[in-house]
Amino acid sequence: MNYVITGSIGHISKPIVEKLKASGHFVTVITSSSAKVKDIESLGAKAAVGSVEDGAFLKSAFAGAQAVYLMIPPNWALQGSWGDYQKKVIKNYIDAVKINGIKHVVLLSSIGAHLGKGTGPVDGLSVAEWLLNQEKNLNVKILRPSYFYYNLMSMIPLIKNMNIMGSNFGGSKEKLVLTHTSDIANVAAAHLLGLKFKGHTIEYIASDERHPSEIAQVLSKAIAKPGIPWIEFKDEDALKGMLQGGLNPEIANAYVEMGACLREGKMQGDYWKNRPKLGKVKLEEFAKEFAAAFNS
Numbered sequence: 001m002n003y004v005i006t007g008s009i010g011h012i013s014k015p016i017v018e019k020l021k022a023s024g025h026f027v028t029v030i031t032s033s034s035a036k037v038k039d040i041e042s043l044g045a046k047a048a049v050g051s052v053e054d055g056a057f058l059k060s061a062f063a064g065a066q067a068v069y070l071m072i073p074p075n076w077a078l079q080g081s082w083g084d085y086q087k088k089v090i091k092n093y094i095d096a097v098k099i100n101g102i103k104h105v106v107l108l109s110s111i112g113a114h115l116g117k118g119t120g121p122v123d124g125l126s127v128a129e130w131l132l133n134q135e136k137n138l139n140v141k142i143l144r145p146s147y148f149y150y151n152l153m154s155m156i157p158l159i160k161n162m163n164i165m166g167s168n169f170g171g172s173k174e175k176l177v178l179t180h181t182s183d184i185a186n187v188a189a190a191h192l193l194g195l196k197f198k199g200h201t202i203e204y205i206a207s208d209e210r211h212p213s214e215i216a217q218v219l220s221k222a223i224a225k226p227g228i229p230w231i232e233f234k235d236e237d238a239l240k241g242m243l244q245g246g247l248n249p250e251i252a253n254a255y256v257e258m259g260a261c262l263r264e265g266k267m268q269g270d271y272w273k274n275r276p277k278l279g280k281v282k283l284e285e286f287a288k289e290f291a292a293a294f295n296s
Contacts, residue, residue, distance in 0.1 A: 001195075003026070004027075004062050004069070007073060008029060008031040009029060009031070011150065015186075028048050028061060029048065055092040059096045064100070067104035068104075068105055072124065072128065078248055086127065097138065098135070103138060104197070107132060110145065111147070111268055113129055115269075118266070142200070145206070146177035146204070146268070147179065148179055148181065149178050149281070150181065152219065152290060167233060170211075170212030172263065174265055179206050179207050182280075182281060214283075222291040223294045235259070242256070
């Protein structure tokens, strides 16, 4: 079987590549960085270097594939609209899939994509889901993981500078649904290897469900600073902090909108109605990774 994996060899894509290669398949990895070629080839995969905003490149790179894993990579140097960028990328993907006659697609979407708008960066993933669902000849597995554990790494400067954790959500009684990228990779790889999905189906992925105050308790204990609180910030304060940290204003505003959606209980609404079996990596296990990053 011939697969194309987008997302270079990040936290999710790399283990997917490893699992596909371990099963004896041919894998092409899309990357924007020529510096990643050696690492990709060391996995036994082929590197295709180019931009996901280049439709012609993708059509060529997808040639010969029977199935693809699609994710829209972040663009931290974004100059225009994040939504426009996401829409352009997914349209390029779909064109490349169609011209090459590919029948199976696994899309990395997100919790909150059921809403369609008001979710910041997830709005574009809602559009991606909708556009793929218009392609009736495709078999599409849409994966909706929850809040990534790795997003909690952004708390490290807050802890070191202010001895707090927090965001513009977390003050309600609702637990935050957490996902480890390894659990996402396991689900994605299983679907790619089996190719048993038909039509258009959605699957939620989660590793743990914990209240933000409990998250702060576990992580602060792991770094030997027990008792650090989780503080819910005002939207304007959260935005100010992101901008001071150098984040692009377009992206910073989108993240504030996503946090507000979490705070209002909308983001995870459909998840609670369709709760999956939880994955392997619990908060206490991730806390070891957090502590290693904190102390590095």
